[in-house]
Amino acid sequence: MSHPKTLHVGAGVLTRYRNGACAFTCRHSGCRAYSEPRSWRAGLRQASRHAADHELPPTRRRRGRFAVLLVVLLLLAISSAGTYLAVEVFTTRATTIEGVR
Numbered sequence: 001m002s003h004p005k006t007l008h009v010g011a012g013v014l015t016r017y018r019n020g021a022c023a024f025t026c027r028h029s030g031c032r033a034y035s036e037p038r039s040w041r042a043g044l045r046q047a048s049r050h051a052a053d054h055e056l057p058p059t060r061r062r063r064g065r066f067a068v069l070l071v072v073l074l075l076l077a078i079s080s081a082g083t084y085l086a087v088e089v090f091t092t093r094a095t096t097i098e099g100v101r
């Protein structure tokens with residue numbers, strides 16, 4: 001190998017220099033992670049583990065979707081409860097009027 005070998009893993013960049021030394025740097029915004037793994041394979045493991053740490057935003061998005069689902073379910077529950085109450089009140093009134101007669 002005449003030039004450093006680089007591999008992009010997520011936002012991180014794993015580099016192997018001519019002398020065999022490896023370095024991992026992260027270019028994720030706000031993350032300045034840097035490490036010097038013992039070997040290329042160790043670096044790959046570190047890089048993928050570090051990339052997984054940055055996979056948190058999608059998880060948050062999934063949670064957001066879950067929250068939206070919860071809100072929709074809640075609204076459905078409220079609307080059906082409202083309908084149920086309306087029917088209940090209506091039938092109660094109807095029977096009351098019926099009873100008065």
Ligand SMILES: [Zn+2]
Pocket residue numbers: 011026027028031032033050054
């Ligand atoms: Zn990072």
